[in-house]
Amino acid sequence: MCRVLLALLLVTGIAGPLGGQAAESREARLARLRARYAELQARAERQDSLAALRLLVRLDTLRAAGLTVLTDSAQAPVLGSALAAFEQQARAQLGALPLDLLRDARVIVRFGNAGPGWTRLITEDAQFLQIRGAVRGDDLARQLRHSLAVVLAARGGTALQQWAGADLRIFADPAILLEATYIELTTSPARPARACLGGDVPACAVALDLAPLTDPRGWYEPGSARAVVQRALRLQTNDPAVAPRYRACVEDADLTACQSLLQSFPVPRLSTRAAVTVLQRAAAMGGNQAYERFFADSTPPIRARLERAAGVPLDSLLGEWRAAVMAARPEPTRVPRRSQWTAVLWAAVFAVAAAGSTRWR
Amino acid sequence: MSHAIETTDLHYRAGKSFEIRDLGLRVPAGAIYGFLGPNGSGKTTTIRLLLGLLRPLGGTIAVLGHTMPREQHTVFRRVAYVPERPHLYASLTVRDAMALHAAFHPRWESAIAQDLSRAFELDADARVERLSKGEMGKLLMLLALAQRPDLLMLDEPTDGLDPVVRRDVLMALIDYVSETGATVFISSHLVHELERICDWVGVMDRGRLVAELPMHSFKNGIKRLRVRNAPVQPGDAPFQLLAREVGDGLAGTEVWVVRGWLPTMHQYFEGVGATLHEVVDLDLEEGFVELLRTARAARR
Amino acid sequence: MFAQIFRMQGRASALGVTLAAVAGFMVPIMAVQRAGFVNPSGWDIAEMLTMVESAGSLFPLLAIVLGLLLAVAAWSPDHRGQHVYALTLPIPRWHYVVLRFAAGTVLLIPVIAAVWVGGLVATDAATIPEGLRVYPGTIALRFGLAALVAYAAVFALAAGTKRTAAIIFGTLVGIILVQALLELAAIRVDVLRYTLLPLTDWPGPFEMLFGRWMLINV
Numbered sequence: 001m002c003r004v005l006l007a008l009l010l011v012t013g014i015a016g017p018l019g020g021q022a023a024e025s026r027e028a029r030l031a032r033l034r035a036r037y038a039e040l041q042a043r044a045e046r047q048d049s050l051a052a053l054r055l056l057v058r059l060d061t062l063r064a065a066g067l068t069v070l071t072d073s074a075q076a077p078v079l080g081s082a083l084a085a086f087e088q089q090a091r092a093q094l095g096a097l098p099l100d101l102l103r104d105a106r107v108i109v110r111f112g113n114a115g116p117g118w119t120r121l122i123t124e125d126a127q128f129l130q131i132r133g134a135v136r137g138d139d140l141a142r143q144l145r146h147s148l149a150v151v152l153a154a155r156g157g158t159a160l161q162q163w164a165g166a167d168l169r170i171f172a173d174p175a176i177l178l179e180a181t182y183i184e185l186t187t188s189p190a191r192p193a194r195a196c197l198g199g200d201v202p203a204c205a206v207a208l209d210l211a212p213l214t215d216p217r218g219w220y221e222p223g224s225a226r227a228v229v230q231r232a233l234r235l236q237t238n239d240p241a242v243a244p245r246y247r248a249c250v251e252d253a254d255l256t257a258c259q260s261l262l263q264s265f266p267v268p269r270l271s272t273r274a275a276v277t278v279l280q281r282a283a284a285m286g287g288n289q290a291y292e293r294f295f296a297d298s299t300p301p302i303r304a305r306l307e308r309a310a311g312v313p314l315d316s317l318l319g320e321w322r323a324a325v326m327a328a329r330p331e332p333t334r335v336p337r338r339s340q341w342t343a344v345l346w347a348a349v350f351a352v353a354a355a356g357s358t359r360w361r
Numbered sequence: 362m363s364h365a366i367e368t369t370d371l372h373y374r375a376g377k378s379f380e381i382r383d384l385g386l387r388v389p390a391g392a393i394y395g396f397l398g399p400n401g402s403g404k405t406t407t408i409r410l411l412l413g414l415l416r417p418l419g420g421t422i423a424v425l426g427h428t429m430p431r432e433q434h435t436v437f438r439r440v441a442y443v444p445e446r447p448h449l450y451a452s453l454t455v456r457d458a459m460a461l462h463a464a465f466h467p468r469w470e471s472a473i474a475q476d477l478s479r480a481f482e483l484d485a486d487a488r489v490e491r492l493s494k495g496e497m498g499k500l501l502m503l504l505a506l507a508q509r510p511d512l513l514m515l516d517e518p519t520d521g522l523d524p525v526v527r528r529d530v531l532m533a534l535i536d537y538v539s540e541t542g543a544t545v546f547i548s549s550h551l552v553h554e555l556e557r558i559c560d561w562v563g564v565m566d567r568g569r570l571v572a573e574l575p576m577h578s579f580k581n582g583i584k585r586l587r588v589r590n591a592p593v594q595p596g597d598a599p600f601q602l603l604a605r606e607v608g609d610g611l612a613g614t615e616v617w618v619v620r621g622w623l624p625t626m627h628q629y630f631e632g633v634g635a636t637l638h639e640v641v642d643l644d645l646e647e648g649f650v651e652l653l654r655t656a657r658a659a660r661r
Numbered sequence: 662m663f664a665q666i667f668r669m670q671g672r673a674s675a676l677g678v679t680l681a682a683v684a685g686f687m688v689p690i691m692a693v694q695r696a697g698f699v700n701p702s703g704w705d706i707a708e709m710l711t712m713v714e715s716a717g718s719l720f721p722l723l724a725i726v727l728g729l730l731l732a733v734a735a736w737s738p739d740h741r742g743q744h745v746y747a748l749t750l751p752i753p754r755w756h757y758v759v760l761r762f763a764a765g766t767v768l769l770i771p772v773i774a775a776v777w778v779g780g781l782v783a784t785d786a787a788t789i790p791e792g793l794r795v796y797p798g799t800i801a802l803r804f805g806l807a808a809l810v811a812y813a814a815v816f817a818l819a820a821g822t823k824r825t826a827a828i829i830f831g832t833l834v835g836i837i838l839v840q841a842l843l844e845l846a847a848i849r850v851d852v853l854r855y856t857l858l859p860l861t862d863w864p865g866p867f868e869m870l871f872g873r874w875m876l877i878n879v
Contacts, residue, residue: 183879186792187706194704197792227697227705333796333878335803339863343806346866350813351762354820355755359748360416414748437751448745450738452673464665465750 065090065148066102071109079109082140089141090148093171095288098152098295105151107144127151145171157298160305163209164279165272170291174280178328181274185325189224190268191215196322204318208278209269210303218259219268225258226250228268233261281321282310364423365390365512365544366411371420373410381406381568384420388546388561393538395559395576396548397649402565404548405445408516411546412442425512438467441505445516447497451490455483455500459507466508474507477533495526502530506537513537515547519554531558556580556645564652571656576645583648584622587639588630591615596633599626603655614638618651662752667764674734674768681727681772685804686779688723689797689876690786692716698787698877706790710878717874720776720804724870727772728811731765736819762816769808777801780876793877800876807869814866833857 058073064083071079090097107127127147131140146167153161153168160168169177185197185207192213195203205211213219220228229249236242248257283290286309294309303314310317364387371384381403388394398404409415411422413430422429427436449458455478463469478485481499492500498518505513513534519527535558538545549555555562556576563573572579583603590613595602601620608614622640630637643651671678693699696712739747747757780797789795818826840852861871 182792186790186879187710189705189707194791221704223701224704227708231705231708329792330879332794333799333875335799335806335869336863339868340802340806342864343810343866343869347809347813350810350817350866351759354762354813354817355758357758357817357820357825358822359744359754360822412749414745433748434751434753437749442749444745448742448749450669450746451741452738453669457669461665461669464662465752467751 064144066097066099066105067144067148067151068104068106069109069144070106072111075109075111078111079140082137082144085137086141086144086148089145089171094291095283096292098292101155101295102148102151105155107147109140152295155298156295159302160298163272163302164275169273169276170279170283172276174277174284175328177273177277177280178325179330181270181277182325182328182330184270184274188268188270189221189228190219191217191221191224192219193268193270194221199322201315201319201322204322205303205314207270208275208318209267210278210306210314210318220258220262222253222255222258225255225262226253228265229258229261232265277325278306278317278321279309281324282306282317285310285312285317285320287311363390364388365392365425366394366546367423368411369421371407371410371422372418373406373415374418375406379403379406379568381410384568384570386411386563386570387573388544388563390544391542392561393545393547393559394561394563395555396546396563396565397552397555398548398550398565399653400550401567403568404565405516407565408514408546408548412436412440412514439511441508441510441513443501443505443513443515443518445520447489447501449489449497449500449504451488453489454486455489455492456485458489458500459485459504462504462508468509470507470509473509474503477503477506480533481529494521495523498522498526498530502533506533509541510543511541512544512546515545517549518547519549519551527554534558552646552649553644562645564649566653566656569656572652579648580645582621583643583651584619585639585641585643585647585651586617586619586622586637587641588615588617589613589636589638591617591635592633599623599629603651604658618643618655663760663763666760667767669738670731670735670761670764671768673738674731674765677727677730677734678768678771681723681730682775684719684723685772685776686782688716688719689776689780689783689800692719692876693783693787696877698789701788701790704790706793710793710875713877714873714875717800717876720800720874721807721870723772723776724804724807725811727769727808728813729815731768731812732815732819735761735765735816740819758820762813765812765816766809769805769812773801773805773808776804784876787877789877793879795877796875800874803869803874810866810869 059070060073060076062069062071062076062079062083064087069079069083105127107129109129109131111131127150129140129143129147149168149170150166152170153164153166156168185193188194188207190207192203192206192215196207202211206213206215218225226249229246233242233246237246242261245257245261248254249261279294282294286293290309290311294305296308297305300308306317307314366386366388368384368386371381371386373381379401384407386407396404396407406415410417411424411429413422413433413436416430424436425439429436450461453461459474459478463471463474481496481503483496483500483503487496489497489500498521502518505515515534518534519530522530531554534545537543547555547559560576561574562576562579564571587608589611591605598619600622602617603620604618605615608616627637627640692713695716696709697705698709748754750757777797777800780795780800784795784797787795818829836852836856843850843852859865861867
């Protein structure tokens with residue numbers, strides 16, 4: 001009797017949660033199985049294509065910075081030094097690489113004109129580099145860095161691609177990106193961006209689409225809303241779907257009309273370029289394994305991943321980021337001294353030419 | 362005698378048809394040198410060559426002892442030029458033109474300029490482009506004289522001017538020359554005008570210097586002779602036979618134009634069995650015409 | 662001598678210089694007003710800066726026109742008189758040319774000053790949003806140098822003979838024709854890049870005339 005009761009208890013104890021979990025895990029398991037099937041099928045297709053190509057061309061497989069690089073054997077020696085430079089640069093800029101994420105990531109490098117065997121290797125998951133003409137090591141290294149970034153973006157989750165762009169310019173010079181971000185911040189008509197410029201760090205999170213907009217006044221000041229609508233829709237004043245609201249917004253300063261038009265506009269967040277500068281700042285703050293931590297798990301929201309990468313709360317990260325952006329303010333517009341002297345010199349040259357002109361008429 | 366202007370074998374060509382060749386001018390210092398020639402003979406071109414406004418192909422030019430065109434700006438401190446076509450800046454007023462000229466010429470005499478301006482009755486506020494031909498002629502002469510030059514180069518300065526203006530201009534010129542002893546090089550095709558003021562004459566024709574001699578020799582030396590039974594060949598005549606043609610009137614009569622005639626030379630005709638009927642003085646203009654005719658005939 | 666030449670040239674170009682000065686004064690004011698920096702109702706700063714940049718393209722145009730005007734005013738009296746008066750002055754030709762050039766250069770000053778004052782007035786009256794700066798002095802300096810180079814280039818051209826001008830223009834036209842012919846023949850050689858474009862980049866003579874003329878910028 002006790003054994004039966006125990007067995008009953010066991011069964012209900014296990015079956016209950018299992019039954020409850022079953023409904024949930026069935027969906028998840030189904031999704032996982034489907035994804036796994038697609039992955040295996042793609043791998044099989046690739047294997048087939050690779051096998052087919054290997055019949056036509058001798059392929060060499062090289063590895064660098066977590067990527068698998070395929071090229072025809074005759075060109076492998078050419079790639080060697082470029083791959084070494086690429087690996088060194090990648091590790092220098094990214095620190096520890098998220099190798100798990102990069103597993104099976106392939107870059108196919110073809111020199112000259114691609115044949116049909118090669119083009120079959122191009123899949124969503126593989127990067128294809130076509131090199132024509134003379135090979136330049138630094139150019140190849142740059143293309144490989146780009147490929148690595150694209151792979152990281154593709155595998156880093158849809159949210160990352162939407163936030164920081166499918167090309168994920170993490171290898172771009174931070175100074176250049178920060179300067180462009182400064183200009184963007186300064187010229188943005190959106191309320192959060194202007195507040196961020198003024199020092200409101202939580203507003204920076206909203207401007208960067210890392211936090212939702214809670215300000216009931218919306219994305220724009222009334223005047224800016226009008227100005228944005230006027231600029232964007234001034235050529236559509238004949239469109240009957242737009243015209244009445246346009247007139248109400250621009251001519252009558254009807255904010256409701258402006259906001260209804262603006263609803264169809266993309267959210268005026270800062271660009272993917274600005275987002276990359278945040279990721280670069282987080283990596284700088286988080287040390288050698290920052291990127292590895294960031295890419296370790298793509299399911300949490302971006303803000304959480306950034307905090308994990310940087311090792312500090314988001315507000316601290318954004319405070320540092322804002323300071324870096326303000327420090328990247330472009331130099332005041334000047335006429336360079338060399339240009340001044342050159343202009344004066346040329347004027348003198350022309351004057352001398354005139355003085356030496358012939359007197360015979 | 363020193364020369365204010367001296368050229369040697371001056372050579373210049375303009376286009377295919379016009380050429381100045383082997384020009385050897387000698388303008389004595391202190392002379393009023395009349396530069397005669399028909400239209401298109403090269404007078405203006407010669408003056409422009411002398412002033413360094415045209416580049417010669419060969420030969421040498423010396424003006425007031427300076428080589429032209431190399432020392433042009435040095436020469437122009439002492440030379441005044443009145444061109445055939447007015448060269449002043451059209452938008453200036455008379456006053457401005459005088460001020461501009463004064464700024465560049467170190468010897469400029471303001472008092473003389475003012476006197477001449479009053480004498481010529483020029484309106485100081487009139488714009489140069491609005492001046493009449495006569496007023497322009499007077500202004501150009503004023504600028505030249507107030508500059509106090511040692512040499513005046515005048516290219517047809519009275520051309521197109523009425524007699525009153527012409528007289529005023531020439532009088533001012535003569536006053537200046539008699540006061541300073543400056544050299545004047547004046548070109549004109551108005552022969553009778555030059556006859557009154559020049560003491561030297563040079564004659565240009567088709568790019569060649571046909572004659573260059575003192576005015577009195579030019580005027581006195583050329584005569585028209587009416588000769589009967591003239592010899593076929595003049596032989597050893599003491600004068601220069603410039604031209605001969607059949608005369609009208611008595612049969613067997615010829616008209617001779619001669620140069621270098623003296624009254625005692627009638628004996629020559631007696632010696633050759635001819636009869637000299639008449640000796641006619643030629644004025645400068647007739648002499649000039651005969652000279653040109655002779656020169657052209659010789660070239661043919 | 663210089664005083665007389667300057668007076669003469671100044672009178673000849675008085676109207677043009679006055680008009681250019683008025684234009685130079687008004688362009689910055691107009692640029693700032695049109696862009697909406699005066700009495701702004703809202704900030705669309707990117708658009709406003711685009712309008713400032715677009716109005717700024719009037720500055721190099723004004724510099725070229727001014728340079729052309731002054732150079733022509735310097736030489737047209739001599740051209741009309743076949744240079745006879747100038748060549749019969751008791752100074753070397755190079756001295757005369759320098760006097761002419763200097764007179765024209767001085768006549769640039771009122772227009773440059775007008776651009777500078779116009780920029781100061783325009784930016785003073787404007788509400789400049791945070792993050793932006795104003796550059797009236799830079800614009801005036803750049804305008805001055807651009808006008809100087811434009812004036813000097815046209816001055817040198819006008820000082821030459823017709824033959825010289827014809828050679829220069831002929832060369833420019835020839836380069837453009839060669840480029841057109843190469844493109845027609847589908848030959849990919851960028852002749853302009855190697856001949857004319859270096860003139861517009863440092864250290865070329867016309868660098869000042871190109872680029873963005875931003876009275877207000879980040």
